[in-house]
Amino acid sequence: MSALEQLLRADAEKVTELPKGEVEIPRLTRLFGEPFIVIVQAVDTELLAEITEENTTYGKNGKVKKQSNYRIGVEMVVNAVVEPDLRNAELMKHYGAATPNDLVGKLFLAGEIGKIAETVTKLCGIDETTQEEVDELTKN
Helix, strand or coil: CHHHHHHHHHHHHHHCCCCEEECCHHHHHHHHHHCCEEECCCHHHHHHHHHHCCCCCEECCCEEEEHHHHHHHHHHHHEEEEECCCCHHHHHCCCCCCCHHHHHHHHHHHHHHHHHHHHHHHHHCCCCCHHHHHHHHHHH
């Protein structure tokens, strides 16, 4: 069966559904005395490109001059975390956060943000070997 035939036979909703995964935050697990699991979902290609583009500065030659990996990670966490809801007004108020991005910075350490973002990246189908290709796509 060809790829076209497979796609036409498939349930379109299932094929286009963004994959989900879980990330345990060991520090919070120890603090709460029970597993603290963050549920994440892949972000769509356009949003991923937008997050990368907004946090990247290019030189005159078109090559990456500076990239804020921290901000990219925070944006990925805000947009990919399904549970807990990082846009919840009550949660933001409880932690004194003005924005979801601010909340991420208050709740998670840099390595935890990186771990969540790495999981999201893998759910998006990106591994180390294709990262250069993604960088090339997002710059154009």
